[in-house]
Amino acid sequence: MMTKRFLRILLICLPIFASSAALPVSAGALGTLPSPNSEPRHVVCTELSQQAKEYYTDEYRYMSLSTMSAAEDVSTSYSATQNNELYSALHSLMAQTHTYYATYSGYNKGSLAYFWNSTDAVENSSTYIMFYSDVMGNAEGVSLNREHIWPKSHASFATKKGGGGSDLHHLRPSASKVNSAKSDHIFGNVNGVYDSGVTEGIFNGEVCWYLNKSLDLFECKDDVKGDVARILLYVYCRWEQPNLYTDMKENLPTPDSDSKSNSGTKVIESLDTLLSWCESDPVDTWEMERNDLVQDIQGNRNVFIDYPELAFQMFGRDIPDDMTTPSSADKPIIRSLRGDADRDGEVTVTDATAIQRVLINVSGIETIDPDRADINGDGVDVTDATLIQRFILKIANPFNIGDEI
Numbered sequence: 001m002m003t004k005r006f007l008r009i010l011l012i013c014l015p016i017f018a019s020s021a022a023l024p025v026s027a028g029a030l031g032t033l034p035s036p037n038s039e040p041r042h043v044v045c046t047e048l049s050q051q052a053k054e055y056y057t058d059e060y061r062y063m064s065l066s067t068m069s070a071a072e073d074v075s076t077s078y079s080a081t082q083n084n085e086l087y088s089a090l091h092s093l094m095a096q097t098h099t100y101y102a103t104y105s106g107y108n109k110g111s112l113a114y115f116w117n118s119t120d121a122v123e124n125s126s127t128y129i130m131f132y133s134d135v136m137g138n139a140e141g142v143s144l145n146r147e148h149i150w151p152k153s154h155a156s157f158a159t160k161k162g163g164g165g166s167d168l169h170h171l172r173p174s175a176s177k178v179n180s181a182k183s184d185h186i187f188g189n190v191n192g193v194y195d196s197g198v199t200e201g202i203f204n205g206e207v208c209w210y211l212n213k214s215l216d217l218f219e220c221k222d223d224v225k226g227d228v229a230r231i232l233l234y235v236y237c238r239w240e241q242p243n244l245y246t247d248m249k250e251n252l253p254t255p256d257s258d259s260k261s262n263s264g265t266k267v268i269e270s271l272d273t274l275l276s277w278c279e280s281d282p283v284d285t286w287e288m289e290r291n292d293l294v295q296d297i298q299g300n301r302n303v304f305i306d307y308p309e310l311a312f313q314m315f316g317r318d319i320p321d322d323m324t325t326p327s328s329a330d331k332p333i334i335r336s337l338r339g340d341a342d343r344d345g346e347v348t349v350t351d352a353t354a355i356q357r358v359l360i361n362v363s364g365i366e367t368i369d370p371d372r373a374d375i376n377g378d379g380v381d382v383t384d385a386t387l388i389q390r391f392i393l394k395i396a397n398p399f400n401i402g403d404e405i
Contacts, residue, residue, distance in 0.1 A: 071087070112146060154266070233311050275311060
């Protein structure tokens with residue numbers, strides 16, 4: 001979690017404060033288990049949780065993230081990560097706050113299956129929900145698999161503790177029959193797209209998937225597609241796996257010691273499919289609660305659950321006008337004010353401090369808006385920070401600080 005510090009206003013000497021992350025003590029580290037997920041599946045989430053609101057602070061506030069530069073070249077999912085300020089910031093946030101790692105195997109304290117009793121449970125149940133199918137784990141004929149939504153064969157991690165193969169945001173319990181059908185096929189649209197070569201997967205009396213084996217494509221249920229997209233986006237950013245929507249033979253991360261190989265094969269058929277799935281299946285209240293519970297355990301959040309619109313912004317795409325997101329009601333209308341260097345909708349001492357920190361290149365500093373920060377029109381410099389302080393102290397100056405521009 002990022003902590004705010006109260007700044008003393010000094011007219012002559014401006015104090016410099018470096019932003020720091022206060023790493024939370026995780027429930028996992030304490031050996032405790034959070035209460036089971038109390039929210040229902042498939043009820044659209046219309047607001048951020050309080051935990052989510054408190055997670056995004058300082059340079060990681062939504063208003064700062066949403067104005068960062070994004071991908072200029074999305075022709076490959078690797079090129080989309082290059083010179084992408086937003087991608088880098090999201091990686092830093094999720095990596096820096098990730099403080100605890102579950103173990104892959106077993107059912108004892110500290111294992112994935114142990115924590116799933118909270119994160120993937122349904123309140124008052126004796127087991128957890130199997131991913132892809134939404135079938136409870138104690139249903140007849142159900143046996144458990146530990147499912148990498150991003151296939152191990154397409155990644156530079158396997159099951160090593162401390163890597164992407166033991167991350168609760170990524171690993172889900174899955175019924176073995178469904179998991180076997182998924183295998184390491186690429187996610188994509190199959191039903192109604194292809195006239196031949198399509199098979200339906202029936203599980204627990206319901207169609208749970210469509211498979212075009214010859215094209216290596218697997219389509220899950222419509223009400224799971226958003227979950228899949230947001231998990232893949234998380235792994236793409238948090239674990240810097242570049243083969244999201246294009247095959248990559250180069251620029252693959254060094255494999256973990258337990259990773260046999262990374263084929264570099266993409267994990268979803270296209271960027272358009274990824275974003276379409278993210279939009280068409282909105283975040284539900286269970287998914288938001290799960291994000292809270294995983295944060296309780298391992299410290300970090302999946303930012304694409306709280307702000308799925310950041311997926312569009314990260315790739316330089318327009319956010320759909322009618323897209324439903326948990327944060328819609330929480331976003332203020334931010335006016336463009338002269339002096340509002342940090343883009344939070346008001347002119348305060350933090351704007352002066354942000355300018356000063358940028359000028360001396362403090363590590364981890366948030367970006368500032370140069371149009372708002374340049375008070376006197378000669379480029380952003382320490383004079384602008386001083387002028388903002390004069391405005392705060394109500395000392396007259398000839399510049400219209402605080403006015404809309």
